[in-house]
Amino acid sequence: MDHVAHSKLTDTWDRYNQVRIAGDKRTANKILVDYIALLKQQDEQEIKIFVDHICSLTLEIDDKIIANNGTEVSDRDTRIQHPLFKEIILPVLKKQYQKGSPKHIKWIGQLEQFFYSDNTTTNTFLKELNISEYFEARYFFEKSFALDNSQKTLSLLLNRIAKDINYYVHELPTVVLAEPEFLEKELEIFRLYLQQFDNKNIWEVSLSEWELIAKHWKLHVAAKDEYGDFEDYLKANGIKFF
Incomplete structure (x- = not known):
């Protein structure tokens, strides 16, 4: 340039x-x-340099997923807005995904807000990458972690799985929004990744609670004719999660 x-x-x-x-x-x-x-108007390498720079500034500092447009995002000195994402960043991410770059694959997951807000662009992007499912940040974190075993990526992955699990149990004590077998499988996956995480202790309380919920949710479903909803089961057995 x-x-x-x-x-x-x-x-x-x-x-x-x-x-x-x-x-x-x-x-x-x-x-x-x-x-x-x-x-x-610049060449491909110059555009990639810009993309790497802005993504590093916005995504690598605190290793978070950009999930909203609140003031925490909008008031930053550097911000990614949708036109920039769609026209400049996305083509670079697509090419780097195809090259197997773990950093860029991780960034795709962190930019989930933009994918969720533009179905047409997202569907085209996934089709070009031969991904037949819907967009899921977790998929990209798993793929990135499989390539370089980064603890930062693993932290993002654990947080994303935890977000899913917390959604399944957020209507307690009335119901769990997942079949017992599915919830157990999710916990098994979480435990497998947690074994590779350096800061396992930060998840001990949450994991213990999820495991207790999963245990009693399975027992409740197996004996659902004996109780009303899950809350009735918990009261009858003197169980409290909170």
């Missing part, structure tokens, strides 16, 4: 962020369109 192009890109990007943080969304969005057009 020549000096003039580099300066123009840098100036446009800085101006976009300044205007965005100041709260002028309309003007910021117009500047972002200009920036994307300028960036598309």
Whole structure:
């Protein structure tokens, strides 16, 4: 990239962020369109350098999944917005997925918010990668971890599985939103990954509680004719989870 192009890109990007943080969304969005057009004029390697830089800034610092558009995200000095994701970041992620880059595959999972908010783009992306299922961040974390056994990726994976399990049990004490066999399988998968995690102790309490829930949910389903709902079973047997 020549000096003039580099300066123009840098100036446009800085101006976009300044205007965005100041709260002028309309003007910021117009500047972002200009920036994307300028960036598309650069060669493939320059675009990848930008993608790696912005994803590192937004995803590697705290190793979180971008899951909302709240002020925690919008007020950051650097932010990924959907046009940038769709037109610049996604093509790079697709190519790096095909090359088997664990870092980029992990980033796909961390960017789940963008995939959930644009079904057409997501379906096209998955089809191009020969993934027949719906988008699931967990799939990408598992694939990334299988490639490099990163503890950071494993932490993301455990948190994502935990989020699923917590969803299954969030209507307690009335019901568990999963069949007993399925819940047991999820816990088995969680335990297998947890064995490879350096900070196992942070999950001890949650895992013990999930295992107790799974045990009694299975017993309740097997004897459901003897009780009303799960809450009746728990009361009859003097069991409290909380």
